Amino acid sequence: MISKKMQGFVANSSAIRAMFEEGKKMAAVYGADHVYDFSLGNPNVPAPDAVRDAIVDIVTGEDPVLVHGYMNNSGYEDVRTALADHLNGLYGTSYGAENLVMTVGAAGGLNVILKTLLNPGDEVVTITPYFGEYRSYAGNFDGVLVEAASVPGTFMPDLADLRAKITDRTRALILNSPNNPTGVVYPEAVLREVADLLLEKQKEYGTEIYIISDEPYREIAYDGVEIPWIPSVYPNTVVGSSFSKTLSLPGERIGYLLIPSEVDGFADIIAAANVATRILGYVNAPSLMQRVAARCCAEKTNVGYYDRNRKLLYESLKEYGYECVRPEGAFYLWMKSPVEDEREFVAKAKDEEQILIVPGRSFGCKGWVRIAYCVAYETIENALPGFKRIAEKYGL
């Protein structure tokens, strides 16, 4: 009864979401305190109080016809101006309202820019491991997701493999730093090498290759690590971001695309993105949350909370003998499975210890697992004995 394409999508549906749903069922059986759900990037840190105050202030003080009404499909002009000013303050840029399209989360933004850019068969390259939904998003527009390898151990882009994967059909490279699932941050030197390669390939093929920088985790970084501003490194960069993680509003679906005026074909792209937002059925980003974002974009989430989780989890798992990547940003820990088929490890963790983690193949990388540590500190404390017992069973 359903379309062939959807049959494929349903069959390969997100293991992350399946685990999240499983966790809710298990909580009903074992009690919520006895299920350790590290499946989903659903922040346990509440939104800043300023968000609540802004909501109350807006709905009691502003005109409801404006606050809840239609606006330009790209978003309220005053909201886009406020966000542009905020970005300009951070990065020394000179963006204006005309460079922003408010979107239904970063995922909505990625779909808008991919619909804008992709002809059927066009290739979208990304670096493994990667957020598995990129494959669906490219597929929505009959694009082809192409995986380029990362360097084992560091999970930085493997430049040689990236070079091999870029063809005359390459339309975009999706970069995600801080990275989901590895937690690594690409330093400027690495980004410059990537940029040089893309410039060379653009010239060789006479094409435009866009970087789509998916960066909802930009503001969650540790130990003072610098997160380079990619449009300053490679002009043909479109940035997709959201307030899902930085303001703990993932369910609200509020994000944006930044399309700098320097991008090749800027005028066409921004006009098409505006139309794409509408005809994809989003119409516009949720209106009240747009106005909240404008007021709260300078607010900070509680990075210290995630950092405390990170340290406890990373240090403990290392101590138990697991091989882990030390996270520099985001709130994911990327860990090598103690057994070749990581699905066996994931099943054991779930069945024996009620610990929910996600197999690496969901991110195009077998043999590893992702542990989302945006949970309560106590969840980590209480799950650690289980991780330890499993390590012992595997003889780590």
Add this chain to the structure above:
Amino acid sequence: MISKKMQGFVANSSAIRAMFEEGKKMAAVYGADHVYDFSLGNPNVPAPDAVRDAIVDIVTGEDPVLVHGYMNNSGYEDVRTALADHLNGLYGTSYGAENLVMTVGAAGGLNVILKTLLNPGDEVVTITPYFGEYRSYAGNFDGVLVEAASVPGTFMPDLADLRAKITDRTRALILNSPNNPTGVVYPEAVLREVADLLLEKQKEYGTEIYIISDEPYREIAYDGVEIPWIPSVYPNTVVGSSFSKTLSLPGERIGYLLIPSEVDGFADIIAAANVATRILGYVNAPSLMQRVAARCCAEKTNVGYYDRNRKLLYESLKEYGYECVRPEGAFYLWMKSPVEDEREFVAKAKDEEQILIVPGRSFGCKGWVRIAYCVAYETIENALPGFKRIAEKYGL
């Protein structure tokens, strides 16, 4: 620089939205009080106070991690239960949470169900005149929109033409009652004829043909007209609705799909719709507004406000000699252009009288115009002399 498909979409972009943007520019030139913008279905009636109270209550009283967090892609279970109960109270049905998918407005819902159902080349029939975005929505999934005629004057479905337009590739019929742009309501007798035809054609072709009932205007109806519940007439009906008009929240993008258990292939369709919601990049309907919708779904908008507008506009335009359809629902007046090419009339209204209306060809019906009267009463009062002058110029 942009995809071929988007080039087409941009070139044929919404005249409604173009007029809305034009109106904002004209307001800056002439002053907002001297531009009469009837272009967009953007309610001028504020959201009920209960919406504001619910928002304040939720953000000050409920756990922000729950209120703003991820939930099942189909929406919060308690919200879906509340909406199902509400519908059951109205229609004597027995829906449950499992029959509902919360969506990013009705437009998001239409895209979810079309993505779920359509293979490339599948046909989606609708009755002219129709909301022009249906063409884009079907095209998003390589479906083909097929126009079936309505009966001149009444704008009811022309059964003979509908019969001719249904083929073995017909996957769905989109019905929209109360109708945008005509304001007509399909009575039960008409719907039964449509249902009988579809049942016959399903049997003839051995296919399933779904009615997709796009009904955001259901609760805006006048003179006690009855709006039949289509799933009770034709079991293979999926309902798409939203709170955009009934709670004056168009910018918030909060709606739902109702997929009754009686629908052919229910289990596959509901599972696929859940996945489609995620991979289209919506992920889920905005979370706070889901919770507001659950609390406020029984609230009524100020139908009397629209009714007062309707009467003034309809009676006056008739008096000036225009041929109009008397609206029974929604907040649109469908009027015959006094000159064959309605674009000439639309341009004259804009240039000479600062009156913004939408040409009928945007709805697949040349020679007519749509006037959205969800505006301030004074806007109508102040625009009427202009409509009168134009009528006189055309010798009505």
